[in-house]
Amino acid sequence: MSWWQFPCRKTQLWLDVTLSCGQSFRWRQDAGSGEWRSCLPGSLCVWRLKQTVDAVLYKLESPSEKESILLEESARQTLFDYFNFDVDLESLYTEWQRADRNFAEQSARLKGVRMLRQDPTETLFSFICSSNNNIERISGMVEKLCVTYGEYILEFDGRQYYTFPVPHVLAAEGVEDKLRKLGFGYRAKYIHQTAKVLASKPDGWLDELRKAPYREAHAELLTLPGVGAKVADCICLMSLDKMDAIPVDTHMWQIAARDYKLKVTNKSLTTKVYNEIGDHFRKLFGQYAGWAHSVLFSADFKKFQSIQVERNKIESNVHVEDSPVHQEEVEANLVTSKSAAAKRKRII
Template sequence: MQWTKLLCNYRELQLVGTLNGGQSFRWTYNKDTDEWIGVFSKTAWKLRQKDDYLEYQVLGSLLPEFSGNNTQIKNGNAKTCEESIFKSLLEKYFRLDVNLGSYYKEWSAKDELFKSACQQFYGIRMLNQEPVENLFSFICSQNNHISRISSMVEKLCTHYGEEICHHEGITYYAFPEVEKLSEAKVADCICLMSLNHLKALPVDTHVYQIAAQNYLPHLRGKKNVTEKMYAEIGDHFRLLYGDLAGWAHTVLFCADLKKFQSTDHKKEADEGVKAKKKRRQ
């Protein structure tokens, strides 16, 4: 199966922080091959990153445009028009129309903590997700950790979603239609991650701790996040970062996650940067 290239410098898109930082729960990483496999837009994808481009394979798709020749797609024989559509889907999903480097410079000039965090967490993108999937994923997120949320979301897809394809012994499913699921709402997560309201800022316990420890010390030691505190924290970051406040805070969120602070992750990040610099020499 051939890989298709999408121009994108690694400084503008970091897959590990973006796909594994608590935004989406349907991506898995193969350390041996340095590849990511996941599902969005009723399509199963395989991704890997190079210095100046992103490579992808389409493992299968249920999109109406390809319902008549899904076998060709599964075998990696996508036509030129199909490649164009898949590239557009990836560009939209990662919001590649946004010049992230310029925003990083702006945010770094305003905030020393961000300036420090972005040295390792460069290229963290706010995924443009489908509202229904995002909604139910964050319903599952209440009082859970990321690995358990991922398991719950996959069970939803397995039991209620439509089968996309088989790949290396694994069956991939689309996220189920809303009619098959019940209603509820985690408002700011949905607004930020799938409705294009990039200044929305979901304030959970973790976000509260970041704000209280680094920006709003008078909020330290509170047992619960009240409505007034929720609004104050959100307004603080919107004043600091502007229209993409939710995006900027996601970088701080990733930097604060314990799994990204482990020795192995720091070593991998450092080695990755060194390897890229060496290839340029």
């Protein structure tokens, strides 16, 4: 099966940053090819992505070649939805740079940090794992969840791939004890208890929160075991379409105090302090404040601080001409995103 592609500048999406900045924990970058690989809900296949200066290339690996070809018909739609391609990120960067000098300085070297639109169930359990944790360990825990309780898909390039487990499987007896033995610690209890709550809810309850106002959705999430304000905001921002949700942890608290001179008298991140920081960034950056927050959060990572980006000169190991799909074929096959909000500007 050939690589397919769609036009996309790195200033609209930079895969290497977006897929490794702590939004999603299932993507792995192959050291040899540089391509990114993962599984997405709704398809029993492995997604392979790589990027050029002005395009994203993708390929599907599935148990049968015939199924891969059939999946191609809906693959673009899936990627458009997953990467929120109905949002013009370049325009947002311009707005934020005009509104805030610090953002202008930080974003100058870190273009293309785009928010993902992930599956709410996967996002919920992934961020329960994030409590007092780092990206590497969270990724390891999420992988263990999939290997232990997910459905086997296939083996590709020496690695086995699984679906993310469904709540009723995680709600079964013995799950908590098993997860503790696997190194989840106290998070095992929260995963098991939350799974039982979800299993008792009407089908689609979590997904329906996409339609609820931000404050309502946030409050509903706080009723789940192991979900505090920050985790609830991560779920809201990264899977429930709440673009102004601001996840605040001690790292973001430090950024607020250091770069924005927010005078916080409390010595701990209380509810009052949490809301003050979120409200400050919402007032500063507007409707997509959560996206701007993610850029600032990522820019403060040590692994990204040495990155220097020039708009039209970004090194790449892959070239568009290497793809068997010609540009006119790509344009002819682009699928209009039915889920796009009418008020947002399409960028692809």
